[in-house]
Amino acid sequence: MTTDQILHVLYMCATIAFAVTGVLALADRKVDFFSVVIIGVITAVGGGTIRDLLLDAPVFWASDLSYIRFAVLASILTFIAQSFFAHPNVYKLMLYFDGLGNAMFGVSGAMKTLELGFRWPLGPFMLGVITAIGGGLIRDVLTGRKTLLMSDEVYAVPVAIGILTTLITFQLFPELKTEAILGGILIAFGLRSAAIFWEWRLPAWFTSGPK
């Protein structure tokens, strides 16, 4: 597979994962079905859209509406399936899907920025992070939640480590592009999953606020 194809598949999966989180974030509100789908779609394509606006590139879903189609489909299926979930599990589940979407959008966002000729490493790193967390931030703001950044959870650090792993591996071994991408995603999602599962908290000296 070419890098383009890999990025395409990753975006698609991340889009679906984020659409699921958008719908799950509404599991404890009374919100009508159509609004649920809107939130799902905005969450799904929000991060990549912000990145493309900043890069002055055409938004990635304009030329290929399958992103929107999959986001709509994933939102509908999640909405239907949601009635089978008990409440506390739903939020946990959302966190895992959010972590998966973060990892895939973050790494692929960084690689897309790199291919558009942005200087290594600050630009690709930063736009990778924005791609990763943008959709989730919009979801949290629109649904009135505390944004996931505003906590002492280990949230943004895993995706940052994953992106850095990909960028450094690719810089050193340009021929291992696919491996660099997949490795970075695995590391980001693995670390975040561990942080959710064992409820890791960052040490006090690494957090703001009263000590």
Add this chain to the structure above:
Amino acid sequence: MTTDQILHVLYMCATIAFAVTGVLALADRKVDFFSVVIIGVITAVGGGTIRDLLLDAPVFWASDLSYIRFAVLASILTFIAQSFFAHPNVYKLMLYFDGLGNAMFGVSGAMKTLELGFRWPLGPFMLGVITAIGGGLIRDVLTGRKTLLMSDEVYAVPVAIGILTTLITFQLFPELKTEAILGGILIAFGLRSAAIFWEWRLPAWFTSGPK
């Protein structure tokens, strides 16, 4: 009138309607006059601006500052008039103006997207919805309200039906453009007004949250 002229008039009216809602949303806060006008203007042009950024078109108010002028004027007049309103009515009034702006921005946003060559019907439909609700979402976020999407009110469905009506009518009868546009707006605003007046709620199976 050409379609361009019709769209122009509609944008102008929708701009004014949304500026009014932005100011009315502040009726129960102590906010200074100049900030009120800023919120009014951002609400008024927010949805169309997001659409133009996504379409990579020049923002609609850059080449014709009369949108901004009318938004400023409407904000000032609403600010002055506001002291005559009793509190509970003001919010209701905001909902009606919001519905009117929604309907006009939604239908005209979809038609503008169609004219820029976006594929029928998913692109125009989606960007129509974004144009319709974007300004209101920004208003709700900036004023710290629960966004209007986050309720079981019949909010987004009417404008979706209106946009679909316009798109389908125009697809079948391209010569009835004006009628398609006005019909869609009437349906969207009519349904939303009925929903506000009779306090329609969507059935439980159509909403998320605990049943």
Add this chain to the structure above:
Amino acid sequence: MTTDQILHVLYMCATIAFAVTGVLALADRKVDFFSVVIIGVITAVGGGTIRDLLLDAPVFWASDLSYIRFAVLASILTFIAQSFFAHPNVYKLMLYFDGLGNAMFGVSGAMKTLELGFRWPLGPFMLGVITAIGGGLIRDVLTGRKTLLMSDEVYAVPVAIGILTTLITFQLFPELKTEAILGGILIAFGLRSAAIFWEWRLPAWFTSGPK
């Protein structure tokens, strides 16, 4: 110094000032260090980024990553220094830095808009105000604060007066560009500082809400 150089230095200082406010806004939350830096950077470049998107100009930090570097550095230093501050002073301090960033971003944003050929005075004035308050609004929304616009503090009026001063002075005396810019900034920051220090409130007839 040429105007370009002056604008460059001003942006840099305003970027640092806003990064500081972003970090100080988190002084009472437990947020991990990396998220703190993200919020700092987004606050710092948010207003100018919105302006550039609206102007369809390349975002100002893309061609010159020193903005990002300084924002990151300022965020880190503020994060470290923060533990020396007592709580009530921190918020006050944030207000002053916010006022300084407002003044510099507002005036320089208006001048940049003017140089890109936008019609005098509504366009430059409006985009100046957006540049000034955009970063702070994003900061308040992401950190879950009431946005600074939503109060009867004298917040937006000082920067508006400063921008107008610069625009009018430069219109009348085009050769006094540097003086016009610095004068507008001094007036905006001076008025805002006085408003913070003496806790000025706008008169009731100038604010919305129950009288």
